[in-house]
Amino acid sequence: MTDTAPEPGAATEIEPGLRRVLAPNPSPMTHWGTNTYLLGSGREICVVDPGPEDSGHLEAILAATRGARISQIVVTHSHKDHSPLAARLAAHSGASIAAFGPSEAGRSPVMQALAASGFAGGGEGVDADFAPDRLLSDGEVIAGPDWSLEALHTPGHMGNHLCLALGDVILTGDHVMGWASSLVSPPDGDVSDFMGSCARLALRQARRLAPGHGAPIEDPLARLDWLISHRRGREAQILEALGAGPGPLTADTLASRIYADIPPHLLPAAQRNVFAHLIDLAVKGMVATPGALAPDSPFTPV
Numbered sequence: 001m002t003d004t005a006p007e008p009g010a011a012t013e014i015e016p017g018l019r020r021v022l023a024p025n026p027s028p029m030t031h032w033g034t035n036t037y038l039l040g041s042g043r044e045i046c047v048v049d050p051g052p053e054d055s056g057h058l059e060a061i062l063a064a065t066r067g068a069r070i071s072q073i074v075v076t077h078s079h080k081d082h083s084p085l086a087a088r089l090a091a092h093s094g095a096s097i098a099a100f101g102p103s104e105a106g107r108s109p110v111m112q113a114l115a116a117s118g119f120a121g122g123g124e125g126v127d128a129d130f131a132p133d134r135l136l137s138d139g140e141v142i143a144g145p146d147w148s149l150e151a152l153h154t155p156g157h158m159g160n161h162l163c164l165a166l167g168d169v170i171l172t173g174d175h176v177m178g179w180a181s182s183l184v185s186p187p188d189g190d191v192s193d194f195m196g197s198c199a200r201l202a203l204r205q206a207r208r209l210a211p212g213h214g215a216p217i218e219d220p221l222a223r224l225d226w227l228i229s230h231r232r233g234r235e236a237q238i239l240e241a242l243g244a245g246p247g248p249l250t251a252d253t254l255a256s257r258i259y260a261d262i263p264p265h266l267l268p269a270a271q272r273n274v275f276a277h278l279i280d281l282a283v284k285g286m287v288a289t290p291g292a293l294a295p296d297s298p299f300t301p302v
């Protein structure tokens with residue numbers, strides 16, 4: 001896998017009929033920036049993940065699609081580095097915006113309850129204004145003259161996350177990336193769903209994955225296996241620390257023991273990740289806490 005950042009704004013062919021335009025938003029969370037994908041090489045183009053609110057990136061997408069019509073916009077999930085430019089691109093092109101749903105869509109019942117209790121996201125950049133015109137259900141296929149995609153509902157990184165299968169190439173948004181494991185932060189992120197979505201993607205036997213950030217993944221099964229084993233390893237660490245006690249422990253205490261060496265500014269994200277795992281373990285009946293799930297809940301092994 002080559003992982004040298006391409007030039008922002010330039011269109012690069014990834015596969016016949018699939019091009020990538022990099023948005024100029026590099027950061028520790030977005031790697032080299034957001035990959036916007038253009039499907040089709042004829043007169044009708046589908047734009048996947050228009051990206052962040054950025055006029056230069058809008059110009060780059062319009063330049064790359066000049067001479068053709070943008071007939072469809074599809075958004076993998078409504079984080080601010082993927083969805084906000086969709087509205088302006090739709091106004092410009094007349095294309096409708098298709099997605100699984102608005103930002104709260106697709107949450108599991110346990111995450112719905114957690115959100116209802118007032119627990120909010122950790123500032124991961126949810127696009128609360130995201131309003132798709134057309135809702136795509138799992139397995140739904142949409143097509144243009146020379147492109148076709150199947151929507152795969154893959155919650156885990158976010159409840160409304162879709163992967164998009166173009167034959168044996170899958171656009172994986174932020175669910176599978178080559179450069180980092182995906183952020184899973186409740187109530188949008190859900191470890192139980194994330195693991196299920198990874199297992200489901202593995203069954204697709206894709207030839208190649210094209211992620212929302214970073215280079216294409218040339219060995220999809222190896223990457224999915226790594227993601228699953230990475231999460232299982234974290235789960236084992238949490239159970240071990242919880243077993244060592246003494247007494248019930250909170251996500252914050254567990255995170256400071258497990259992530260003993262990380263810089264202090266990364267600790268809040270680590271605490272959310274541990275909490276995400278504790279919720280999954282509680283759902284599986286492997287840990288218990290008195291009362292409703294909350295970030296300061298004390299957990300004990302079962």
Ligand SMILES: [Zn+2]
Nearest residue numbers: 077079157174
């Ligand atoms: Zn995301």
